[in-house]
Amino acid sequence: MLKFENVSKVFNGGFKAVDSVSFDIPEGEFLVLIGPSGSGKSTTMKMINQMVPHTSGTISINGQDIMSLNASELRRNIGYVIQQIGLFPHYTIEKNIATVPELKGWSKEEIRVRVKELMELVGLDPEVFASRYPKELSGGQQQRVGVARALASNPEIILMDEPFGALDPITRDQLQFELISLQRKLKKTIVFVTHDMDEALKLGDRIAIMKDGKLLQLDTPEKLLREPSHGFVEEFIGKHRITQNPELMPVSAVMTEKVITAQIGMSPSKALVMTRQHQITSLIIVNEAGALVGLVSSYKLIKKIDEIHSLEEIMEAPKTVLPLSATAKEAIVLMTTAQLGIIPILDETLRVKGLVTSGTLLSALSSQWTEMEEVNE
Known part of the structure; x- marks a missing residue:
């Protein structure tokens, strides 16, 4: 569904943030991009919706080069969740979630039904929260709204840039679990950026480990743990991590x-x-x-x-x-x-x-x- 072919990003001054990266993401996969600061993981994700235009190579969705698409229209068809959440403070929760469907010309009734459905899906009672404003919600509740907004127009692809990074450990763990449950129901194609290896191992169908703009290994969590292909990958994951935490051990x-x-x-x-x-x-x-x-x-x-x-x-x-x-x-x-x-x-x-x-x-x-x-x- 989503394909990177020799994609690079060079910023002004010659800094190569992403260096000739190639990979495929099949429909319905949860792919996690991870690496140290400056590895190129966020840049790689942002190139998918043209938030950062790539310098060379090809990025395609369902066989269509994204550069042939209108950037605004492309973004309306791709859900986007960020750490800072980015809710409009002067909009109610209902209106925040309805933003993209309104831009796409949905009817008021279609939007009302969709907002109610999504609020229930992310565990927010519409009767209680729909008319509230972001400042009246906790950080975890605001992040749920961010997820609902990303799903509002039923996009095929959802991009998530360290969405739980600013939350306390208990809320973070709860939202991770709920995201896994959501993905099992909806089977969206998700590209998720994190710097937390435990989070990556818990969430990802596959994990892409990056360093200095290069993709070092892309594999399932089990294969990464058992067969790291690079010394940095083994070091970054942490030896014997699987023996230390049942959360990371597959039921198999x-x-x-x-x-x-x-x-x-x-x-x-x-x-x-x-x-x-x-x-x-x-x-x-x-x-x-x-x-x-x-x-x-x-x-x-x-x-x-x-x-x-x-x-x-x-x-x-x-x-x-x-x-x-x-x-x-x-x-x-x-x-x-x-x-x-x-x-x-x-x-x-x-x-x-x-x-x-x-x-x-x-x-x-x-x-x-x-x-x-x-x-x-």
Whole structure:
């Protein structure tokens, strides 16, 4: 969707802020640009909406060179969120969010419906906040308005320039979590600039690490942590970071891929044989397509075996599940309330790719801590 081809930016005086950068961003990806001050990350992002025009190379959106587009129109179709938020102080919250739709000629009713929808989406009650002014909101609430305004015209691309950098740690953590939830719902193409590696690892589908205007590595968080391609990348990430914080550990690191499943039409007697054969305390029930539909306790199966004719009679609907994109921290939080003591890990088609149990959590985390202690000795 978004493509950089040998893009450079040279400012007056010959300073090269961005040096022949090339990368692609597919539709719906959350890409984080990170690097030390002066690395070119913010300049790279601002070239996307022509806030900073590039000097050479090509930037294209859906195959169209952005230089062939009117800059004002381009910006109206790209959401933009900055650290300073940039709300109009003399506008109400409702009018701040409505700014771009008004410029695009939306009807009053369309704008009213959209503003209400977005305020609810970012956790601000329209009845309470719509008529307020920015100075009447906390910093975190103002930043929510900034996000809502960026989404107002339903843009394909959203640019976020250190949007949470000025917030306190608790508010920042909360907004990061809510942004992840929003992205799962909306699947926008997001380019996010930060100087915080923990934030980058938490948010990004992929992370681009820059230094002195050059792109050193662009990879998934997992690959960056395990296979840094450059000495600076390894140093910047911090060795063994993944062992120090479950927030940064993918749920795949604390799950078992050994999953015993039974199709929903299997007879209870065959299911009982299966649980005994594999010595498992619960059985994962799937439909013909392999998607999760329920859980059966081996104990309940044994107790009810003479009373039931199908697994559906004792099957529990799955309530506690996590996607493959989840973190170990999310699994730890949910573990205490998990049905039958297990958390199924699902892919996008609801197929079970693994299971998290108390045992897999303890085993994975203890091995990580052991490795860290060995390194520190």
